[in-house]
Amino acid sequence: MREFKIYYDRSQSSALKSLTGDKELPLFQNQAEALCFCSNYGYENNKKKKVAKDNAVEVASSAVEKYSEHIYSIALLEKKDATILGDTSECCKIFQEYANGGLHAISKLLQKNKSKDPKGVETLLGIIIKMRSKLSDVPDEDLEVLLPESD
Numbered sequence: 548m549r550e551f552k553i554y555y556d557r558s559q560s561s562a563l564k565s566l567t568g569d570k571e572l573p574l575f576q577n578q579a580e581a582l583c584f585c586s587n588y589g590y591e592n593n594k595k596k597k598v599a600k601d602n603a604v605e606v607a608s609s610a611v612e613k614y615s616e617h618i619y620s621i622a623l624l625e626k627k628d629a630t631i632l633g634d635t636s637e638c639c640k641i642f643q644e645y646a647n648g649g650l651h652a653i654s655k656l657l658q659k660n661k662s663k664d665p666k667g668v669e670t671l672l673g674i675i676i677k678m679r680s681k682l683s684d685v686p687d688e689d690l691e692v693l694l695p696e697s698d
Contacts, residue, residue: 549635551611551618553643554603555582555650556596562654565667574671579610582646583617589649590621591678596648618642 555563555578566574566581575581589595611618622631622638625645631638653674660670 549615551608551615551635551639553579553582553606553608553611553618553639553646554598555606555643556598556647557602557604559647559650559654560604562650562657565657566653566671569666574667577610578606579614582606582650583614585649585653586617586621586642586646587649588653588674588678589645589647590624591681592649592652594648594652595644596651597644598647621645 563578563581566584567576567578575584618638619632622641623629625631625641631641653671656670656674657664657667660667664670
């Protein structure tokens with residue numbers, strides 16, 4: 548059985564919690580899902596950051612395993628060699644570095660916009676729209692963004 552070990556930087560705990568912890572308006576269902584988004588952002592913006600062992604917090608492997616296809620995809624994009632898919636540990640390391648780099652960058656944006664966007668919804672939507680604008684093979688008429696209602 549493959550073991551998925553993903554860690555994030557303890558200094559980013561509050562940023563990760565802001566992405567997942569709001570009971571009224573959680574932006575992501577769990578930490579693993581939020582880190583998948585962060586890894587995409589990290590990859591798209593060439594943001595990689597190692598997690599220091601003494602500052603690492605492990606994400607529940609049962610949650611991470613549900614997103615294994617994303618972990619493998621990021622590693623494959625990075626290495627451009629399918630043999631990487633045989634090394635789950637290395638795939639997790641690559642994913643983790645992009646997730647951590649993306650989380651740090653998103654955390655800075657959330658902090659910067661906190662006064663006008665306290666829940667981070669508009670900030671995240673702006674990130675999604677920027678990432679979407681880089682895709683040229685999906686027609687805009689196929690794109691529909693539904694935002695959760697908030698007070």
